[in-house]
Amino acid sequence: MLHNRLTRRIAASPLAPLAVLPGRIAAVARHNARTAARTASWLVRSREHVHYTYDLERLNLEHLAWFVTTVTGVPAADARRYLAEIREDDDLRRVVGDGLARSPRRATTDPVVRYGRRIGWYALVRALRPEFVVETGTNRGLGSAVIAAAMLRNGTGRLATCDFDDRSGELILPPYDKIVDHVVGDSLEFLAGPVARQMPVDLFISDTAFTQDHELAELTAARPLLSPRAVVVATRCNMWWTLPRWADAQGMRFLYFDEKPADHWYPGLGIGAAFTSQAAEAARPTAAARTA
Numbered sequence: 258m259l260h261n262r263l264t265r266r267i268a269a270s271p272l273a274p275l276a277v278l279p280g281r282i283a284a285v286a287r288h289n290a291r292t293a294a295r296t297a298s299w300l301v302r303s304r305e306h307v308h309y310t311y312d313l314e315r316l317n318l319e320h321l322a323w324f325v326t327t328v329t330g331v332p333a334a335d336a337r338r339y340l341a342e343i344r345e346d347d348d349l350r351r352v353v354g355d356g357l358a359r360s361p362r363r364a365t366t367d368p369v370v371r372y373g374r375r376i377g378w379y380a381l382v383r384a385l386r387p388e389f390v391v392e393t394g395t396n397r398g399l400g401s402a403v404i405a406a407a408m409l410r411n412g413t414g415r416l417a418t419c420d421f422d423d424r425s426g427e428l429i430l431p432p433y434d435k436i437v438d439h440v441v442g443d444s445l446e447f448l449a450g451p452v453a454r455q456m457p458v459d460l461f462i463s464d465t466a467f468t469q470d471h472e473l474a475e476l477t478a479a480r481p482l483l484s485p486r487a488v489v490v491a492t493r494c495n496m497w498w499t500l501p502r503w504a505d506a507q508g509m510r511f512l513y514f515d516e517k518p519a520d521h522w523y524p525g526l527g528i529g530a531a532f533t534s535q536a537a538e539a540a541r542p543t544a545a546a547r548t549a
């Protein structure tokens with residue numbers, strides 16, 4: 258009681274900013290100490306210097322499940338099941354792990370398989386059951402392998418992916434490679450070419466993550482290739498507003514999932530999705546499919 262009265266008095270006094278300063282300094286110091294400890298532990302245990310890999314925080318997984326549910330219309334229980342399925346897929350983990358171990362870049366690669374936000378791509382593919390997915394920015398092929406694994410589970414679908422780095426795609430390995438067309442070249446040329454145009458695109462993932470102008474050029478080039486139920490995904494929606502503004506211009510809805518890396522100093526990226534209600538209609542499971 259006395260303490261409450263005292264606190265109220267201090268809060269009203271002109272000296273209040275000075276009185277609360279030690280507490281504020283302590284809060285920031287605690288935060289910075291936690292960040293420093295996480296950073297020091299990462300410096301010792303990881304060898305990565307670009308394209309960091311990590312798992313997602315547990316609560317973040319629940320947020321991701323609801324993101325997938327909102328974009329695709331599948332029940333949250335199904336979205337959670339898809340997110341668990343990829344994390345428990347030992348075959349994919351073994352294939353990707355072998356690829357990492359054999360990589361010419363293995364000296365600066367962690368031997369552990371961590372998918373980060375890509376497990377959300379997996380769940381989107383499982384929920385939407387796309388016939389054709391196009392990804393720009395293959396990099397090593399971690400996302401491509403994840404998407405291909407989802408398609409193999411679906412029993413349908415093909416992926417076309419492109420990167421101008423001729424070392425890209427090293428993780429697109431059997432059995433996943435049989436449903437993937439990997440092109441080395443500029444993404445805009447790729448989107449104008451026959452591989453990206455082999456059939457209507459049900460899921461387009463813009464992940465060259467280069468500049469906002471380039472992302473807009475990719476979205477513009479991809480627009481005529483999209484099927485009516487297409488979902489369009491981009492990674493850098495935490496840095497620029499290209500996709501939400503583009504979605505608005507197309508009469509589509511937009512949602513962003515902000516990834517939270519577990520046990521890592523890196524703040525993470527996310528999954529921005531432009532989508533229509535047709536995507537959800539097409540993904541809504543029939544009673545027969547639900548039991549599969």
Ligand SMILES: C[S@@+](CC[C@H](N)C(=O)[O-])C[C@H]1O[C@@H](n2cnc3c(N)ncnc32)[C@H](O)[C@@H]1O
Pocket residue numbers: 375392393394395396397398399400401419420421422425442443444445464465466467471
């Ligand atoms: C963020 S990484 C892609 C990550 C990948 N999707 C994954 O899941 O791991 C971006 C990649 O885009 C490629 N890239 C950047 N600009 C490009 C362009 N104009 N055309 C083709 N590839 C490009 C880079 O070489 C890089 O490998």
